Amino acid sequence: xxxxxxxxxxxxxxxxxxxxxxxxxxxxxxxxxxxxxxxxxxxxxxxxxxxxxxxxxxxxxxxxxxxxxxxxxxxxxxxxxxxxxxxxxxxxxxxxxxxxxxxxxxxxxxxxxxxxxxxxxxxxxxxxxxxxxxxxxxxxxxxxxxxxxxxxxxxxxxxxxxxxxxxxxxxxxxxxxxxxxxxxxxxxxxxxxxxxxxxxxxxxxxxxxxxxxxxxxxxxxxxxxxxx
Numbered sequence: 484x485x486x487x488x489x490x491x492x493x494x495x496x497x498x499x500x501x502x503x504x505x506x507x508x509x510x511x512x513x514x515x516x517x518x519x520x521x522x523x524x525x526x527x528x529x530x531x532x533x534x535x536x537x538x539x540x541x542x543x544x545x546x547x548x549x550x551x552x553x554x555x556x557x558x559x560x561x562x563x564x565x566x567x568x569x570x571x572x573x574x575x576x577x578x579x580x581x582x583x584x585x586x587x588x589x590x591x592x593x594x595x596x597x598x599x600x601x602x603x604x605x606x607x608x609x610x611x612x613x614x615x616x617x618x619x620x621x622x623x624x625x626x627x628x629x630x631x632x633x634x635x636x637x638x639x640x641x642x643x644x645x646x647x648x649x650x651x652x653x654x655x656x657x658x659x660x661x662x663x664x665x666x667x668x669x670x671x672x673x674x675x676x677x678x679x680x681x682x683x684x685x686x687x688x689x690x691x692x693x694x695x696x697x698x699x700x701x702x703x704x705x706x707x708x709x710x711x
Contacts, residue, residue, distance in 0.1 A: 502549040517591040524569040527664035539566035577635020587664030595678035600651035609690035614698040615705035618646025649674040
């Protein structure tokens, strides 16, 4: 299916660029041990149009190419591509419709983050790197079934007004957002790392909390000063 002919040459060129970006970023998920088989997905908004690019459903990571990425509108309808979009497309679309500042969305079933989601327990902010990246605890989102807007609604309700770019959807797993897909992939990598570290810490004893004022200071420095 090809419905891009109605879009300008500039938009078509941007779609081609985003397909390259999203295809390359999917390789980061198995590289960091965040997915198995065909699970997980990365998407990115297309600048200049109400479109986004996402992984097709049921395709192994070794088979993914820029050309295999599918293009959807913000209602989750297929616009361009030879395969069906990911089963999580409706959730991604809902986020893009309701959070215009978001340019990328990632979903994985990474082991430790998903284990916290299965317990419906937020990951407490007991590491400076958590304060840096997440600005506090990593929150739990509601239980929701796949197939409609329910997951997207849970993501938006949990993350709107939150400093965290990650939510652990109860009994499901982590979803992360960012200004683009690369930022969302980074958040997916980091949420698994801190979920693992805090879990291990709990095996040794109760982790010590960080005072809110220090969390605020660390977050502000990392987001606004570090690396600039």
